[in-house]
Every structure is written in C-alpha cells, then in structure tokens.
Amino acid sequence: MKAPAFDYEAPATLEEALGLLQARADDAKVLAGGQSLMPMLNMRLARPALIVDINRLPGLDYIRIAGGQLQVGALARHTAVASHPEVKKGWPVLAEAAAQIGHDAIRNRGTLAGSLAHSDPTAEHPAVLAALDGEVVVRSAKGERTLKADDFFLGYLTTALQPDELLTEVRFPALAPRTGSTFVEFAPRVGDFAVVGVAAAVTLGGDGSWQDVRLALTGVGGTPFRARQAESALKGKKPTAADIQAAAAQVAEAIEPDSDIKASARYRRHLARTLSERALTTAAERAAGQGGR
Numbered sequence: 001m002k003a004p005a006f007d008y009e010a011p012a013t014l015e016e017a018l019g020l021l022q023a024r025a026d027d028a029k030v031l032a033g034g035q036s037l038m039p040m041l042n043m044r045l046a047r048p049a050l051i052v053d054i055n056r057l058p059g060l061d062y063i064r065i066a067g068g069q070l071q072v073g074a075l076a077r078h079t080a081v082a083s084h085p086e087v088k089k090g091w092p093v094l095a096e097a098a099a100q101i102g103h104d105a106i107r108n109r110g111t112l113a114g115s116l117a118h119s120d121p122t123a124e125h126p127a128v129l130a131a132l133d134g135e136v137v138v139r140s141a142k143g144e145r146t147l148k149a150d151d152f153f154l155g156y157l158t159t160a161l162q163p164d165e166l167l168t169e170v171r172f173p174a175l176a177p178r179t180g181s182t183f184v185e186f187a188p189r190v191g192d193f194a195v196v197g198v199a200a201a202v203t204l205g206g207d208g209s210w211q212d213v214r215l216a217l218t219g220v221g222g223t224p225f226r227a228r229q230a231e232s233a234l235k236g237k238k239p240t241a242a243d244i245q246a247a248a249a250q251v252a253e254a255i256e257p258d259s260d261i262k263a264s265a266r267y268r269r270h271l272a273r274t275l276s277e278r279a280l281t282t283a284a285e286r287a288a289g290q291g292g293r
C-alpha cells in the first residue's frame with residue numbers, strides 16, 4: 001500500500017518545528033529516520049495530515065559528553081551511536097544495543113530518539129534507557145521537561161510525549177568505575193526485531209561484591225521491564241553462578257509477557273531467564289576484568 005496523502009513541512013529551525021507542532025498538534029507527526037513511521041503510513045496504521053520532517057534541523061545529530069554524562073541529539077542515527085568510540089568505551093551496553101537493531105540500512109537512518117518516541121515493545125533502546133537510569137529531554141513551544149524511563153514509557157507504542165512535543169535529547173549518566181555492561185537478545189534471524197532482549201550493568205565493590213546491579217528487559221510487555229527485585233537480591237553478595245541463576249529465575253517469575261505471533265508467553269519467560277543469566281554473567285565478568293567496563 002501507499003501512504004495516505006499528507007502535507008509536508010521541513011522546518012529549518014527548532015523554533016519553527018515546535019511552532020508547527022503547536023499549531024497542528026492534533027494531526028501532525030514528526031519524521032526522523034522514518035524507519036518506523038514510513039511503514040506505519042504505508043500500512044495506513046497512521047494517517048497524519050501533516051508530516052514535520054526534522055532532518056533539516058541543524059546541530060541535532062550530536063553525540064557528546066558533558067559533565068561525564070552522555071548526551072545524544074534527536075538526529076543521531078543508530079549507526080553513529082553503535083560506532084562512536086566514547087559510547088563504546090563508556091556506555092558499551094548502548095553501543096551493543098544499537099548494533100543489534102535491524103540491518104545497516106535501518107541503522108543508517110533510524111535514530112535513538114525516534115526509537116524511544118516510537119516505543120516498540122521489543123525495541124532495544126527503551127531497555128537501555130531504563131537500565132541506565134537515563135532520561136529524555138522533551139521540548140514544546142511552551143517549554144522543556146525531562147522524563148525518566150518509568151515516567152516516559154506508558155504502554156504498547158505509547159509514551160508521555162504530547163502531540164506538540166519533540167524529543168530533543170537523550171541523556172545517560174556516567175557508569176561508575178568497575179562497572180561492566182552488556183546487551184544480549186534473541187532474534188530468530190539477524191536483523192529481525194528481538195523476541196526478548198536484556199540490558200545489564202553491574203558495578204563491583206572493592207571487595208568484589210555486587211555494589212550495584214541494573215537489569216532491564218525488552219519484549220516482555222508493553223514497556224521495558226526493570227527487574228528491581230532481582231537487582232536487590234544480588235546487591236551486597238559476591239557474584240556466583242548460583243545467585244545469578246536464582247536472580248534470572250526471579251526475573252522470569254516477575255514478568256507478565258503476552259503470547260503473540262512471534263512467541264508464546266512461556267517461551268518469552270524462558271528467554272528472559274536465559275538471557276538475564278547470560279547478561280549478568282557477562283556484565284560481572286567485564287566489571288571484574290577491567291576494574292571497569
């Protein structure tokens with residue numbers, strides 16, 4: 001199918017873009033990489049009267065570090081995130097997640113901000129934002145607000161973004177020394193959306209015990225699932241295979257996945273357990289191995 005007819009604007013400034021969104025909030029959609037929006041239009045699952053193409057907005061494709069924090073602009077593509085040396089060094093879980101999205105063509109166009117705004121229940125980036133306690137910066141003609149993952153992701157393909165708002169920046173705090181992190185997922189074929197994915201970041205204390213554990217899953221519900229119970233169960237202990245297995249089993253118990261055309265709820269639980277164990281083990285090994293990441 002072809003997309004329904006729509007008006008098209010490609011503003012040259014952020015102010016102009018925000019003005020268009022304010023004036024046409026009821027029937028406008030932002031176009032970033034187009035890797036989710038264009039299929040939605042072509043399948044007639046979205047019928048906006050106006051497309052606001054943000055690709056000509058200057059200076060929004062940055063990936064920078066400020067005050068130790070990683071800041072990613074709205075037009076930074078998955079490929080740029082996956083290959084950025086500072087991201088690979090300081091936030092490897094994010095680089096690994098970005099590298100597992102779709103194929104080259106999708107990664108070359110799709111954006112981190114667009115992925116969060118679209119909020120596909122099996123997308124990689126929402127789980128990374130949740131695991132790393134990141135936040136999104138959202139602008140409208142009325143002002144700016146920042147939101148954490150818990151407040152941003154509301155349900156299947158639903159976020160707290162208002163129709164007149166633009167997600168302008170994604171922020172990730174610095175990982176502490178002796179932190180190891182990773183993103184692991186299972187997809188039936190390379191390039192497919194994951195069935196389940198797990199983002200893990202663990203920090204080991206000077207005595208080798210789990211000082212901090214962060215674990216978030218995608219593909220087990222409408223929003224990323226932060227496995228807080230399992231995290232708490234591990235904190236303070238020394239990493240052992242038995243404790244990791246117990247925590248992974250706890251994750252599988254705590255989630256409430258749906259069955260769908262891709263996988264049964266039972267299979268998703270199985271994947272959640274297996275991948276959580278794998279992610280925690282790898283993250284702990286990395287933390288122990290380098291006194292860091």
Ligand SMILES: Cc1cc2nc3c(=O)[nH]c(=O)nc-3n(C[C@H](O)[C@H](O)[C@H](O)COP(=O)(O)OP(=O)(O)OC[C@H]3O[C@@H](n4cnc5c(N)ncnc54)[C@H](O)[C@@H]3O)c2cc1C
Nearest residue numbers: 030032033034035036037102110111114115117123167193
């Ligand atoms: C074949 C195929 C395979 C894919 N595989 C994966 C995969 O494995 N994992 C995965 O996570 N994704 C996958 N994707 C989706 C891809 O990652 C998209 O890039 C991403 O979901 C959306 O980013 P985008 O920049 O393309 O956004 P767009 O498609 O341009 O927009 C998506 C939605 O977000 C809104 N939006 C975008 N940017 C903003 C913004 N800055 N502020 C406010 N709203 C905004 C749009 O209005 C729209 O509603 C796949 C896509 C295809 C076509």
